[in-house]
Amino acid sequence: MTDDPYILAQQAAEALRRKLGDVDHHAAIVLGSGWGPAVDKIGETVAEVSITEIPGFPATTVLGHKGVFRSVQAGDRRIVVMAGRVHLYEGHPPAKVVHGVRSMVLAGAKIVVLTNACGGLRPGMKPGEPVLIRDHINFTGVSPLTGPNPDALGPRFVDLTDCYAPRLRQAAQALDPALTEGVYVGFPGPMFETPAEIGMVGRWGGDMVGMSTVLEAIAARHLGAEVLGLALVTNLAAGLPGANFDHEEILEVARATAERMGGLFHDLVRAI
DSSP states (O other), rough: OOOOOHHHHHHHHHHHHHHHHOOOOSEEEEEOOOOOTHHHHHOOOEEEEEEGGGGTTTOSTTTTTEEEEEEEEEETTTEEEEEEEGGGGGGGHHHHHHHHHHHHHHHTTOOEEEEEEEESTTTTTTTTTTEEEEEEEEEOOOOOOOOOOTTTTTOSSSTTTTTSSSHHHHHHHOOTTTTTEEEEEOOSSSSSOOHHHHHHHHHHHEEEESSSSSSHHHHHHHHTTTEEEEEEEEEEEETTOOOOHHHHHHHHHHHHHHHHHHHHHHHHHHHH
16 A cells, blocks of 8 residues: 555545546535434435445544544435544544545545534633634644645645635625634644643634634635635533533533534535
């Protein structure tokens, strides 16, 4: 097996298309922790394959991440859903973390929807609240673009000014006017942030903190895909009254909101 992450992603894309019926998928959705119940609301699952059957994918080791690709019919649109991602804190390099997103984009998806469970720190945020990602701060210390960069796949220096596409955010808010926007700050994990770190994030202008998404967004934009990010506040951040860091309870909060968001995705992918 090749060590080149781009060649490996192309091989994975070919296998993914073949195993999901060799059809064009309009968009790709990555489901974060606890988001599994959203799949059935997005549409009817037409085909499913384990990520371990696709070249370059390790098994996911995190509770709340199932580890499958599903081809879902949402109205007249076919969507590929990755239920389960891998993370830096599992010991994977950045290229492995973004392998799923790269594979789905190279398989034909022009839009990537990234979801996650996050800690909220903006005043008024509460568990169970979905927030559109307007921008991010990459505090992981790494980039998926480090290393060789084939010209055919994207520019060496990627403009992230509109990393999270304004037109997609506007489309989501047209369907759900209650959605607010915020800045997501990505940490490497797996430990939750300290109160001092949360204070720093607030001074930087961050609204949510988490351990995923930012590297995937960078990789998707590098390949020319539009990105929509939706962070689900599952707990209040460290040092705030009511902060809770029980992973099981965090997953339960995510599951309770995921079905409603699945319905939003069903309508959204048909509108964009």
